[in-house]
Amino acid sequence: MCSHFSPHVPRQCREDGAEDVKEKDRSNFCDWFNPSDSAFDPEKKSESDAAKDALEALFGGSDDEK
Numbered sequence: 001m002c003s004h005f006s007p008h009v010p011r012q013c014r015e016d017g018a019e020d021v022k023e024k025d026r027s028n029f030c031d032w033f034n035p036s037d038s039a040f041d042p043e044k045k046s047e048s049d050a051a052k053d054a055l056e057a058l059f060g061g062s063d064d065e066k
Contacts, residue, residue: 001039
């Protein structure tokens with residue numbers, strides 16, 4: 001969700017001064033964080049929802065519903 005994020009560079013951050021985030025599944029703070037304009041794309045969200053719906057229709061829903 002950050003404008004400096006890039007999966008193609010070391011540490012996945014284009015900002016040289018940013019600290020390395022070792023535990024990405026936990027909350028963290030970065031002075032360089034800048035929200036990306038493309039952080040949420042409603043079109044991609046609807047594509048994802050459609051794919052999940054198709055899988056649920058094919059396989060009969062998730063285990064949570066049983």
